[in-house]
Amino acid sequence: MKLFDVYPLFDIQPVRGKGCYVYDEKGQPYLDLYGGHAVISIGHGHPHYVQQVKAQLETLPFYSNSVQNPLQESLALKLGQLSGCAEYQLFLCNSGAEANENALKLASFRNGRSKVIAFRQGFHGRTSAAVRVTDNPAIQAVINHGFDVLWHELNDTEGVQQSLAQGDICAVIVEGIQGIGGIYVPEPAFLQAIKKGCEEHGAVLILDEVQSGYGRSGQFFAFQLAGIEPHLITVAKGMGNGFPIGGVLIHPSFEAKHGLLGTTFGGSHLACAAGLAVLDVIESEQLMQNAITVGNYLKQELVKFDQVREVRGEGLMLGATFDFPVGALRKALLFEEHVFTGSASCPRTLRLLPPLSLSREEASRFLEKLSAVLSKMLKASTT
Numbered sequence: 474m475k476l477f478d479v480y481p482l483f484d485i486q487p488v489r490g491k492g493c494y495v496y497d498e499k500g501q502p503y504l505d506l507y508g509g510h511a512v513i514s515i516g517h518g519h520p521h522y523v524q525q526v527k528a529q530l531e532t533l534p535f536y537s538n539s540v541q542n543p544l545q546e547s548l549a550l551k552l553g554q555l556s557g558c559a560e561y562q563l564f565l566c567n568s569g570a571e572a573n574e575n576a577l578k579l580a581s582f583r584n585g586r587s588k589v590i591a592f593r594q595g596f597h598g599r600t601s602a603a604v605r606v607t608d609n610p611a612i613q614a615v616i617n618h619g620f621d622v623l624w625h626e627l628n629d630t631e632g633v634q635q636s637l638a639q640g641d642i643c644a645v646i647v648e649g650i651q652g653i654g655g656i657y658v659p660e661p662a663f664l665q666a667i668k669k670g671c672e673e674h675g676a677v678l679i680l681d682e683v684q685s686g687y688g689r690s691g692q693f694f695a696f697q698l699a700g701i702e703p704h705l706i707t708v709a710k711g712m713g714n715g716f717p718i719g720g721v722l723i724h725p726s727f728e729a730k731h732g733l734l735g736t737t738f739g740g741s742h743l744a745c746a747a748g749l750a751v752l753d754v755i756e757s758e759q760l761m762q763n764a765i766t767v768g769n770y771l772k773q774e775l776v777k778f779d780q781v782r783e784v785r786g787e788g789l790m791l792g793a794t795f796d797f798p799v800g801a802l803r804k805a806l807l808f809e810e811h812v813f814t815g816s817a818s819c820p821r822t823l824r825l826l827p828p829l830s831l832s833r834e835e836a837s838r839f840l841e842k843l844s845a846v847l848s849k850m851l852k853a854s855t856t
Contacts, residue, residue, distance in 0.1 A: 492828070493832075493835050495517060495813070501811060503813055504811065505813045506827045506839055507814055510684075514689070514712075514751055515750075515760065516829075522754065524750075526743065526747050534742055544746060549563040558694075562724075562727070563722060564723060564739075566720060566739035567738050569709035571709075574598070574602050574603050578734070579727060579733075580676075583727065584676070587621065588623065588641055589645070591647075593654075596608070608654070627659060642676040643676065644677040645679065647664070649682045649694055652685065654819070655818060656817070664701050683707055683708060683710050683719070686711065687711035689711060691764045694706060704727070708722065711751070714750075717738075718747060767789060768788040771825065774840050775793050780795050789829055791824075792819075794819065800816070812839055
């Protein structure tokens with residue numbers, strides 16, 4: 474048997490990681506400015522994380538959700554305290570796509586509707602309902618077209634208000650910061666307006682914080698920059714620092730019923746141990762403040778490059794748009810300077826999603842390597 478060939482792979486094999494670096498089989502270090510799709514929140518191989526996961530693995534890694542699991546309650550309590558969402562209820566699952574599936578289902582259970590407002594350049598996952606509200610027809614099969622979606626541009630306040638006024642909208646789903654789309658930030662007034670519109674017309678506001686949450690923006694959740702209270706908040710990626718875990722934070726106005734939602738692996742003992750360790754480190758090492766400090770430094774330095782047209786984002790969720798497609802730049806950074814960076818659906822945007830522990834010195838090292846590659850590219854283009 475061979476693997477189903479769906480991933481274009483770089484010819485690099487990381488075998489271990491430490492902090493903001495991964496190392497290949499030859500011992501070559503690579504500065505990680507991508508964090509495995511924003512998953513690595515507290516750094517590779519963090520000692521506290523390793524110890525907690527190892528201890529739980531040796532004790533009880535898994536049992537089903539048919540028995541009590543105090544680790545789930547501890548995770549919900551700690552998450553509520555650190556995020557400022559203590560009044561919410563937590564449903565644990567395994568991934569961001571699964572979190573968004575369950576959020577859309579909860580919204581429809583609540584109001585009995587099926588029409589959803591989603592946004593251009595948005596991404597919410599590849600499972601049935603999540604992919605339907607993802608702006609990428611290439612990854613949607615006919616079977617995914619099970620409900621109507623009204624598409625709007627991000628920050629189109631008037632258009633969304635008009636759609637909500639129809640009175641038949643189940644939910645509005647929006648990312649706290651659009652990730653794959655190219656790091657586009659919803660305006661605070663826009664989020665405030667759609668929250669108000671949802672309240673007025675009986676729709677549910679779902680904030681997808683799968684990529685932008687867990688301190689990446691410098692706030693625990695990016696929507697907190699707008700001062701709103703969504704009905705549902707979805708999380709994953711940085712929640713487990715590499716261990717698969719996701720969740721839905723559910724407003725207390727939603728009523729829980731036995732059998733309403735379910736999962737086999739979600740909220741396992743091992744997943745909760747990983748999730749608790751992540752929160753411990755974010756809090757004790759003040760990683761949200763670090764994301765603001767180092768992120769602001771990167772933003773102010775990136776705009777100094779002549780080839781950079783715009784830098785978007787908050788904290789350590791940044792997109793730098795160049796005056797040329799960045800495919801060759803990313804490959805040169807990876808293979809010549811040993812730096813991982815990310816792409817976006819916008820071909821001119823370089824996406825930066827490093828661990829929240831990235832230091833100013835490591836950020837400076839990246840800028841030096843970026844400068845070296847851009848100098849080589851400029852020289853090659855003029856000879």
